[in-house]
Ligand SMILES: Nc1ncnc2c1ncn2[C@@H]1O[C@H](COP(=O)(O)OP(=O)(O)O)[C@@H](O)[C@H]1O
């Protein structure tokens with residue numbers, strides 16, 4: 001089967017071959033498992049993100065793919081070959097470091113040429129490729145500059161060029177945008193995506209910024225405490241979180257504890273709710289219901305919909321483009337977001353403090369998370 | 381690779397400590413000559429302490445070190461403040477002059493001061509070579525070290541702190557006393573400690589500027605060594621090494637506590 | 640003190656702060672140097688005192704006599720090789736300390752000899768090298784005849800290396816501490832093998848520290864007279880010994896001053912070259 005993914009509404013065709021395969025990777029630092037039994041496959045040409053809070057083991061995992069560390073258990077297979085013990089200088093992989101790690105004693109040109117020089121490429125060929133790389137990152141004419149005189153964004157791009165000029169099979173990027181300010185970050189996101197698409201190189205992108213991962217990736221692996229919580233296409237990660245951690249870490253989620261009464265009916269503190277056809281629970285089972293704030297609908301008059309209950313508006317947060325309502329129903333708080341638009345129609349009305357409203361949870365938008373409440377706080 | 385590095389390191393440490401260990405061992409050795417260990421004794425220490433001249437040399441050394449450190453710390457700190465806070469003609473010349481005592485070999489420093497004292501004495505019959513001239517000489521190189529250390533500290537200081545003090549109505553003198561000085565105090569203290577240990581350690585400059593009756597410990601050690609190895613010197617050296625280690629350990633613990 | 644009220648006030652403050660120190664440096668550093676310069680142009684009186692006529696004769700004598708040129712050459716030679724040995728010993732040591740978990744303790748182990756009295760450190764080598772000393776004790780224990788190790792050039796080398804090793808390790812350690820090790824990984828990542836990666840990514844970062852350490856060791860090693868005096872007694876004459884001799888038993892202050900000027904000129908030349916490559920910041924770091 002040809003895997004087809006969507007990213008920003010564009011259909012993307014990925015290669016058939018595996019670029020990287022990790023098999024049961026574990027890495028310990030003392031007693032602590034920084035990476036715990038991680039297995040995953042990354043396809044040729046994929047933009048793959050490792051997403052998770054800081055300290056969850058993303059860098060450690062990336063370093064084992066690059067070859068700076070060797071796993072205590074498991075295998076790293078790159079381009080079909082077992083490279084678990086292969087030193088970094090023999091791997092067809094290059095890295096963009098978090099702090100860029102540009103050589104301060106070399107010019108931009110010398111930095112970019114470094115990898116080619118190590119390969120003993122002829123001089124004129126090196127010069128040609130360096131030019132190509134400089135144009136790729138939109139910095140032609142900067143050859144002789146010293147890297148310490150350049151801005152963060154420029155340094156980031158040089159680090160990218162220094163890696164890409166070697167035509168690696170896989171490019172590893174460790175939070176390459178995190179040191180930059182918001183505006184620049186947003187610009188470079190788009191640049192990076194286009195570049196990846198154009199060159200067709202597999203990207204493994206590490207980030208703790210869920211928005212970044214959502215915008216850029218074909219697939220995302222969400223990590224927590226050294227383990228992969230969920231791995232899947234970007235939309236699936238957002239729309240169908242499998243664990244409470246993922247639901248909370250990616251975007252915002254309301255989590256409601258529930259107990260199954262029937263395969264598609266649960267009881268919660270807020271009342272009895274019906275679920276989507278796809279869900280099938282065993283009666284008595286304890287689950288969590290997750291719903292995104294923007295998927296909650298509010299009404300002044302009681303709507304004729306399933307899963308309706310009363311709530312009071314406890315707080316309103318105005319963010320410009322959105323109104324965020326903090327709802328209080330039976331002692332439970334729920335977050336609800338509505339777009340700040342001018343039309344006033346049922347489900348898009350504006351409310352005021354302390355107003356009593358009707359809340360409707362659409363069955364298809366209620367995601368059932370099995371496996372209880374453990375790890376529901378991504379920052380714990 | 382790591383192994384090689386560590387073997388190398390421990391060999392170098394052995395090299396660094398072998399001579400010190402030998403001296404310490406010999407200071408407890410009964411035999412007067414040679415390095416064969418013939419038995420344990422405190423004799424040399426007893427002899428050392430009954431040697432009244434040594435007490436005098438120690439006093440001389442300490443007088444020189446204390447007086448010169450006090451003067452050079454005051455002058456050096458002021459000079460550093462002036463150099464950082466004011467712009468004036470000859471400033472660059474002064475800065476280069478500051479490096480001279482640091483970089484010029486101490487023989488040159490010693491003989492140039494000897495020449496100075498000689499020329500002045502020929503002219504006005506004063507000063508005789510004595511503890512006084514040693515102190516003048518020591519201050520002359522200490523002042524450079526103190527200034528450079530304090531200046532480094534001053535340059536790290538946020539100027540807006542002094543501006544804030546003035547904004548709150550402090551006069552320049554009060555600003556200096558209440559804000560600048562407390563903030564550069566760590567630099568002043570390190571400068572003073574450096575100056576003190578330089579004075580204690582100095583042999584060469586002292587050698588050229590000392591006169592009769594102004595023997596310091598380093599001068600005494602030098603002349604005894606020239607006369608031949610003596611176990612009393614072993615005992616004296618051991619004590620001095622012990623004090624060095626003690627001071628450094630206390631200093632390290634002190635700094636670590638503060639950090 | 641940044642913007643005093645009036646120019647007079649500012650001048651007063653400047654005189655209070657800079658005045659005493661500047662005066663001291665002028666009186667006890669600048670003037671003695673000038674006196675030394677004048678003295679080097681004078682002649683030796685019958686009692687060794689400085690007398691006219693003035694002239695360049697001391698310098699002419701210095702540079703025309705192979706004996707003195709040899710002394711200069713020997714000083715530079717011994718200074719240079721001692722520095723090379725110190726670098727060979729100290730460079731890996733700085734790395735070992737920087738990557739150790741017990742940095743502070745190891746650093747203290749370097750600092751203790753550094754602060755131990757200079758004469759004691761030199762003296763210890765007499766104890767080791769003398770006829771009845773430790774080394775000969777070892778040699779004779781193997782049934783070999785005792786060696787004449789003192790005075791000798793070997794002893795001068797060993798003691799010079801020993802004395803100035805900490806002066807080199809400390810600034811180099813400071814440079815190694817600041818190294819950004821991710822650059823080593825970056826070099827590996829770009830295909831450099833370990834030795835190449837070290838040479839291209841790490842070594843250049845230690846070059847300023849290396850220069851600094853070199854100067855801190857080389858200048859005093861060239862200028863010393865105590866080590867050669869005690870361990871090379873009579874056999875090894877360096878320029879420092881020459882100067883001391885002229886002011887001591889030889890009683891030729893004029894010629895001694897000229898030799899001092901030569902030594903000082905060499906040092907200043909070295910510093911000038913250093914400042915050219917490292918900038919003035921480099922000079923500040925020397926302290
Ligand atoms: N060299 C190391 N020694 C000891 N612990 C480490 C080391 N590197 C990482 N760790 C630990 O492993 C865990 C994961 O770290 P890391 O992979 O850097 O996380 P992330 O990149 O996701 O922020 C952290 O708890 C960190 O403290």
Ligand SMILES: [Mg+2]
Nearest residue numbers: 055058059060
């Ligand atoms: Mg990280």
